[in-house]
Amino acid sequence: MQNGTIVYLYGDSLYINLTNKCPNSCNFCIRNYTDNLGDADNLWLEREPSADEVLSRIKEEICEKKTTVDEIIFCGYGEPTERLEEIIDISRGIKEFTDKPIRINTNGMADLIHKKKTAHLLEGVVDAVSVSLNAPTAEKYCDLCHPEFGTESFDAILKWTEDIKKYVPDVRMSVVGVISEEDIQECRKIAENLGVKFRVR
Template identity: 45%
Template sequence: GINMNILYTIEDSLYINITNLCPCKCTFCIRDEGDEVASSGNLWMDHEPSIEEVKDVFNNYSLDEFEEIVFCGYGEPLVRINEVIEIAKFIKNKSDIKVRVNTNGLSDLIHKKDTAIMLSDFIDSVSISLNAPDKKLYNEVTRPVFGEKSFDAMLKFASDCKKHLKEVKFSVVDTISKEQIEKSYDIANNLGIELRVRHKE
């Protein structure tokens, strides 16, 4: 198959590209603009890597060189939540490095159950794409396959994460208006969650 870039590095972070599957089609998604992030190499995969394949690739890296490990890549990592947990467990057996998941926050809908609690043992931090301050705009921007119920499910997942994990953050991309960013801060503050505004490259 093509050279699969399961792991890639950006500055002090080691990223795990575990899936290309995603239930959303965000209007600002980088997947629509190219094959890589920074100098990651091609992030499209010819198959979903197995847990063993991911573990094997870790042998090429010294974890001491990194500040954190991030499940991210070209897809929604929590589509493969069981694999994420297994790999995070494998990492934690080697090192006490921080492990973060970047997610759209829809994993309860993907798996039809409460999933934040599943992450509590091996994941230190989640960064959730809030994307918009209300249901209507969220659906326009994120275009989730689950439709209307997605926004509330994402907020519920975020507040569950706040109960079960050390760190939870929201992000929005600055393609929405200043007013919408202000409203996003209100939502985040109400849940006691920090909000990062990401700049659309």
């Protein structure tokens, strides 16, 4: 069986689908409703791609096809930081042939996933990070995202966001627009208190 799409175009960005693993099972997750996004045929992976495979596909788009993109983003049908070492290797490789900014879209649970501090490992590696907050309290987060790490997930996300802004220049928190306006505003306050940008997606 052919493996799923590992690099795909969506909007003005080039996306990297590194893994389908994720410690969350969010009610709103797009993978509950479709197998594809952008120009991807299928984002379900039979096997996870190597760093070399990903770099080869990105080179093909950027250097051979001369595809114009604004940004290169780690975001597929899983949590990218499940494969933190590959993110680091791929990002360093990308910087050898393009100056396009590199971003990670993450649930902010890298420390819980790897059972260690991880934010410092991304210094000089990626240019931006977007952390999915999606709820203003631990209880609401658990009800919406069903994290395998339970209620400690919420505080871990806030701590990781606080840490990552020391090492990455562009950090934002985001929420899905399906939550209530009251919860959106509470989440906005959390982002402001952490000193990072905020976006409703």
